[in-house]
Amino acid sequence: MRLRAVLFDMDGTLLDSAPDFIAITQAMRATRGLPPLADKAIRDQVSGGARAMVACAFDEDPDSAAFEALRQEFLERYQEHCVVLTRPFDGIEALLDDIEQARLLWGVATNKPVRYAEPIMQGLNLAERSAVLVCPDHVEQSKPAPDMLLLACQQMGVKPEEVLFIGDDARDIESGRAAGCRTAAVTYGYIHPEDNPRNWGADVVVDHPQELRAVLDRALCSC
DSSP states (O other): OOOOEEEEOTBTTTEEOHHHHHHHHHHHHHHTTOOOOOHHHHHTTGGGHHHHHHHHHOOOOTTSHHHHHHHHHHHHHHHHHTTSSOEEOTTHHHHHHHHHHTTOEEEEEOSSOHHHHHHHHHHTTOTTTOSEEEOGGGSSSOTTSSHHHHHHHHHHTOOGGGEEEEESSHHHHHHHHHHTOEEEEESSSOOOTTOOGGGSOOSEEESSHHHHHHHHHHHHTTO
16 A cells, blocks of 8 residues: 555654763753763663663662652753753654655654653654644553554554654564554664664664655655
């Protein structure tokens, strides 16, 4: 079936949000008189969310009140700093241009809460271009359940089999497959060092956004 829409995961797929996460983490350490961590150590934990990044940066019991206070501080700082350094990955703007020129719909399905995702899309001038933004706030179950993708398809007026879902986490691919979408795993995102996108069962694996343009070409001609 011919491709009619493309859905992206946000962090690590559409957008390189790690610089904002790194800046916040380093600032929190500096406030406490701690030396900076290697940026890569923080970047490797981005896919695990605030809890993983706080655990990486601070030696606190994850079940303690002190840890929860750090996590809340991280989230509060992120609310104010979520679109300062975040930018689309190199090659994404050209890919979006291609998608729009092909008269395809595109949107975002992310496990990031809408209170962060919406300002980011607006701040990067992507909100008006995107056909849909689906967050955990909008569904009963977030990824890896298929709910977010099924809702996005419904809102765009397309069938799941007419959609390519692109992500940088096994949960993305599991969600896409469960929904009945075609799937593409990207290796340029926030992959944990012990993980391997080629083991996730995606229909295709790419190393750079530019390679997604060829994937789209093949899907459009049903080759």
